[in-house]
Amino acid sequence: MNKTANPTIPFNWPHMTGKELYYIAESHFNGRLAGDGPFTKRCHNWIETRTGCSKALLTHSCTAALEMAALMLDIQPGDEVIMPSFTFVSTANAFVLRGGVPVFVDIREDTLNLDERLIEAAITPRTRAIAPVHYAGVACEMDAILEVASRHGLKVVEDAAQGVMSSYKGRALGSLGDFGAFSFHETKNVISGEGGALLVNDPAQALRAEIIREKGTDRSRFFRGEVDKYTWQEVGSSFLPGELIAAFLWAQLEEAQSITDNRMASWERYHASLAQLEAQGILRRPVVPDTCQHNAHMYYVLLSPEIDRQSVLSALKGAGISSVFHYVPLHSSPGGQRYGRVHGSMEFTDSQSSRLVRLPLWVGITPEQQARVIDILTQAVNS
Numbered sequence: 446m447n448k449t450a451n452p453t454i455p456f457n458w459p460h461m462t463g464k465e466l467y468y469i470a471e472s473h474f475n476g477r478l479a480g481d482g483p484f485t486k487r488c489h490n491w492i493e494t495r496t497g498c499s500k501a502l503l504t505h506s507c508t509a510a511l512e513m514a515a516l517m518l519d520i521q522p523g524d525e526v527i528m529p530s531f532t533f534v535s536t537a538n539a540f541v542l543r544g545g546v547p548v549f550v551d552i553r554e555d556t557l558n559l560d561e562r563l564i565e566a567a568i569t570p571r572t573r574a575i576a577p578v579h580y581a582g583v584a585c586e587m588d589a590i591l592e593v594a595s596r597h598g599l600k601v602v603e604d605a606a607q608g609v610m611s612s613y614k615g616r617a618l619g620s621l622g623d624f625g626a627f628s629f630h631e632t633k634n635v636i637s638g639e640g641g642a643l644l645v646n647d648p649a650q651a652l653r654a655e656i657i658r659e660k661g662t663d664r665s666r667f668f669r670g671e672v673d674k675y676t677w678q679e680v681g682s683s684f685l686p687g688e689l690i691a692a693f694l695w696a697q698l699e700e701a702q703s704i705t706d707n708r709m710a711s712w713e714r715y716h717a718s719l720a721q722l723e724a725q726g727i728l729r730r731p732v733v734p735d736t737c738q739h740n741a742h743m744y745y746v747l748l749s750p751e752i753d754r755q756s757v758l759s760a761l762k763g764a765g766i767s768s769v770f771h772y773v774p775l776h777s778s779p780g781g782q783r784y785g786r787v788h789g790s791m792e793f794t795d796s797q798s799s800r801l802v803r804l805p806l807w808v809g810i811t812p813e814q815q816a817r818v819i820d821i822l823t824q825a826v827n828s
């Protein structure tokens with residue numbers, strides 16, 4: 446990173462552990478390029494061991510993993526899936542591709558996660574599933590969500606895109622619902638450029654997930670020697686990444702703990718430095734409930750409503766600091782209005798998404814860089 450007079454501070458900087466190309470070279474040397482080779486198996490074992498899910502399957506992306514989950518649930522046209530509007534489009538799109546209808550419910554004021562107290566009232570005879578999103582790697586209130594799901598016979602698909610290495614009451618995110626989806630996109634904590642994984646938590650569903658991922662064939666069973674030929678079994682597609690991606694990812698998974706520790710130190714530094722602005726009522730810091738161990742995926746602040754967010758973002762940009770906001774709530778986007786519907790008030794979705802600012806956070810950001818972010822932010826909110 447350059448350290449000249451007015452250095453810029455990027456929003457994200459993909460961290461390399463140093464072994465990525467070594468493992469890719471090993472795949473290349475061994476002539477193992479297609480998916481489900483030795484590196485994919487290592488990644489699967491790692492995810493299964495670390496999360497306790499019964500089957501992990503690498504995919505091209507978290508988006509692909511969510512699409513697989515929608516296929517696994519046999520979502521039919523008109524089936525409803527309850528989810529937050531404050532999320533990335535893929536949470537909704539995966540179900541819309543099957544004709545499903547996203548039903549948007551408001552988020553909690555504190556964690557910005559789906560408000561579990563509002564789910565039951567949104568259930569109709571067409572409701573099939575709930576898709577909680579663990580925002581910023583901080584878990585949703587999963588006990589309450591799983592309880593309402595089981596009482597109404599609904600499936601739970603966790604969008605744990607941001608939740609690798611996070612847990613809820615000691616249990617890994619992605620391993621709590623029927624299915625979980627991880628992302629290894631370059632902007633996440635553990636990366637492979639594009640990449641993801643489907644976590645299957647019911648052992649009885651594992652075989653079907655393998656089939657859907659392998660073009661609807663039982664090729665995985667064939668490779669294990671369980672059948673003497675492989676054939677078309679049911680609907681499916683190609684959801685598996687090649688070995689070069691898995692080789693890259695393996696180098697990252699090996700370092701997942703040190704990546705998390707490093708990010709956590711930077712997260713805590715922001716958190717301590719911003720306590721005073723929170724005490725002054727100028728902004729609010731992230732809330733992490735005692736039941737949640739997060740992974741320092743993101744540091745955001747919620748500016749108090751009278752502060753103009755655009756001028757704060759401009760001031761940071763003027764100082765060479767790249768910061769961003771998100772999400773344009775799905776219910777207020779053209780796609781959300783066309784394909785989904787709202788249940789109840791969107792009060793906190795609208796208010797929190799209009800006040801949110803994400804600060805630069807990546808492995809290797811220095812305390813000096815963070816101090817500069819805080820300085821410029823403090824000037825901007827006080828001007």
Ligand SMILES: *Cc1c(COP(=O)(O)O)cnc(C)c1O
Pocket residue numbers: 505506507508509532533535536578604606607627628629630639640641
């Ligand atoms: C990043 C993200 C996704 C999409 O992940 P990809 O791997 O890019 O498909 C989905 N949901 C949430 C909440 C995300 O943050």
